[in-house]
Amino acid sequence: MKETLFKKNFWSTDLTSTAGYDIIIQHLNDGRKNCKEYEDFLKERAIIEEKYGKELINLSRKKPCGQTELNTLKKALEVFKQRIDSVGQSHIQLAQSFREEARKMEDFREKQKLHRKKIELIMEAIHKNRNLQYKKTVESKRLYEQRCRDKDEAEQAVHRSANLVTQKQQEKLFMKLAQAKSTLEDSDRAYQQNVNMLEKIREEWENEHIKACEFFETQECERISYFRNALWVHVNQLSQECVQSDEKYEEIRRSLEMCNIDKDIEFFVNYRKMGNMPPAPVVYENYYNTSRNATPVRNPPPGIGRRGPLPIPTSGPSDPDYATVDGYSLVHH
Template sequence: MNKMTSFNEAFWGTDYLSTSGFDTMVKRVLDGKSLCKDMEGYFKQRAKMEADYSKSLANISKSLKSRDNIGQLEASWNALRCETDVAMTIHADASKLFSQLAEETRKFIEEANSKRKPSEEKMKKCQQVKATNYNKMTSAKKLYNQRCKDSDIAKQNYSLLKTSVTITAKDLDKARNQAEKCAEQADKADQAYQESVKGLEDARIQWEQEMVTVCETFQAMEEERINFSRDVLWAATNVDSKIAVDIDECGERVRTKLESCHIKDDICAFIEKFRTGEARPMAIPYENYYGVVNESHYAQI
């Protein structure tokens, strides 16, 4: 079985006054609008979150102090500080990108509304005209059937009275006039009924033409919405991927510094830069006030 790909083939129905096909399409378009609104809200929240995180990183960076590059550990620490600033910029840029996606989505929703509303309103008018003409036709048909029935009864009554031997001329004329009057009313009802059928058919044709237009319009809107939504969601995931890649590169630069950090090297670097000497202070000898050397004093010490 071939799958249907056209709204114009799928949203009709045999019920003369049914609007289920149109209502189904309208609901689909409105559901799509709700999804776009959710997407817009998500992008706005992500933009705020990325901006807040960027500000937090900025505050952290300001609180960190630079250290003299005595060894690779200090160099790694300073690299982490610098990469924190880079990460701050990465998340600030991500915030701008999510804000742009939110704005694009908002504009798309507005444009979709401008396309949907006129088509929806015009279609509803056509439905109302068709329903009004249907009710007129139904009433005209009912009256026509009643007038025909009255005319048949009047004709039968006149025919019976003509065969009666006791009927007076006056009563016979009265019956004939009644039959003629009922036949005339039936003719008028017949004409009114035929005109109502024609009016209904004109309204149905107009409705059908408008329904075709609405099917084409709404399908085009759905195709545009799916394409747009797919593109912006793809763009959003690309932002996330870029954040991950860029942040990983920040981490990799810090890791590269840390790979050069060796305990002995940093110890040696510190010693080389701040060494104060290799000779240790000598023992201070006891000096007797009277100049007498007391060797046992050293023994005690």
């Protein structure tokens, strides 16, 4: 790995500063947020895929599509609707796969959060302890320096009043100087103790900071790797869905190749045929060409068409009432 490592590039010359550590934590929080956004993306995509799959299934099962077709085209349409139904089912399964991947991302994200929280608690405690000790050290230094000035002033007072004050006043000055020296020694020891304690805490913090940086960097590498692989899996799932859908569409194409136009026409003819004789042509009949002298038959009974005049009977008036001529009956009145 390159030298741009966390543990070598996030320090501050200010002992109490947490700027470098805060930058790392913010970056990790951003990474966790990005994982959550991708997790939500997968959930939304699952909703879309499931809705699309259900709509396809409803379409294939409820919407008429060539339901009166016959023979080979009918079989091809049945395959078509079955495969569209299968495509819808596969999209619903794909939605479930997306939800499973989202759940895995959530588990990974929460697992990293829990592991990171332990390190963060340690670092928060040591930052607090370090800052408190630093404040104590600064305060003890301030007090030590004040005691040094007090001692110096006491010494100067003794030297200045060597020949100007009484013996008793001189003794008081010496007692004040002795007290200043004693107080200085106490403040000096306290100051040194605080410095030593601060150094121990600083070393401890430095070691913990290095370990935290190494841990955080490892986590970030794992997160990027997991995120990248999750995207790879997602794209593979989409590609696989396309392949499976195309396989179903190929089955439809094969069924359409089996569709035979001539057979379908022949099947329809044999299934619905009525007869092979068309109606006779209607012949033109000229009214005047039949007979000018024929007595027209007025209002012929239904079902009887126009016909020629009756033949002249061969029997006379003296014959019986009924005479038959060529199949016709003549009634005399």
